[in-house]
Amino acid sequence: MTQPFSYKLLAQDGAARLGEIATPRGVIRTPAFMPVGTTASVKAVFLDDVKAAGSDIILGNTYHLMLRPGAERIAKLGGLHSFMRWDGPILTDSGGFQVMSLAQLRKLTEKGVTFRSHIDGAMYELTPERSIEVQNLLGSDIQMQFDECTPFPATFDEAESSMRLSLRWAERSLAAFAQYGRPGRALFGIVQGSTFPELRRESAAKLTSMDFHGYSVGGLAVGEGQRAMFDTLDFTTPLLPTNKPRYLMGVGTPADIVGAVERGIDMFDCVMPTRSGRHGQAFTWAGKLNIKNAAHIEDLRPLDETSTCPASRDYSRAYIHHLFRSGEYLAPMILSWANIGFYQELMAAIRKSIAEGTFADVAARVRAVYPSTVEDDAGADAEAARSLKSK
Structure with missing residues (x-):
């Protein structure tokens, strides 16, 4: 479990990229689609069948797992991989999107978000530090910075404020990762800025200067439509390093995927296959x-x-x-x-x-x-x- 995280670009066809992500738990062939295993389960599918289908990596959800059964409990039971019987890489999201969309009575501050659980009404606090701590308790191989997923539509001022908050949280996520992270694990930054080119440029520039292991394009597939999503990728993806993986969160349909691959995206996840x-x-x-x-x-x-x-x-x-x-x-x-x-x-x-x-x-x-x-x-x-x- 000591092999370093790395990305290798093997070939290109236009902007489309063929690559490999090396992790201690195996190689992820890219472009890659990650089945969503929200609560330590890819809904209605045995993980042996998920693997046999060709999945190199799956996704788990920080918000849901910290509420039930609890990150500390999963760590006590040997970590998420052992708990769910999956020996390949796992990516966990930060929990921020679910806090904003599912939690009740949430309050957003510079420190983080306090919210009432949608399950039992208990109060929780999720900060960049706690999000990274939870992801490391789960033992995921690729972790995401804590961010605010900017809603759509948003005014320029709203998107700017949200993006800059996510940048400040990115710095705190990196510091927490340095404290909690283990060799071979990776942390991705998330580019925000809605559909505004100047905000995406600022977000990408500042995040790439922080030297994350990989970069995600967040805040898309939230109602803006395919054309706006592709337009945003057209001016955002070229801003990201060529020697690191690029992840488009929450996408999507087959047409979305081929369009995003055309624009240089390497990783995808969506609940669409199992939900459909x-x-x-x-x-x-x-x-x-x-x-x-x-x-x-x-x-x-x-x-x-x-x-x-x-x-x-x-x-x-x-x-x-x-x-x-x-x-x-x-x-x-x-x-x-x-x-x-x-x-x-x-x-x-x-x-x-x-x-x-x-x-x-x-x-x-x-x-x-x-x-x-x-x-x-x-x-x-x-x-x-x-x-x-x-x-």
């Missing part, structure tokens, strides 16, 4: 499929005959449709598994195409079956934001 699976929606190479539709009642075809994932390849649409109609627990399990499989197949195809210089072909294939309009994008991003709040 629990509600009867499958992602396939032919597009989205609503398995609850009556058209599937006697359809013996698999979800996707081209898939290498057993969930997509080995169960008939008729059977999965029946399971949903019968209210069987197995229904969301199969579909969530299948969606994790599709997302990892998508990332594998993206990585292969970058190595071969054919990324544009994969991007075109994805857009052909996952088209979007500006109006649809805004609705999809708002839905993604709502789903993140439900983590």
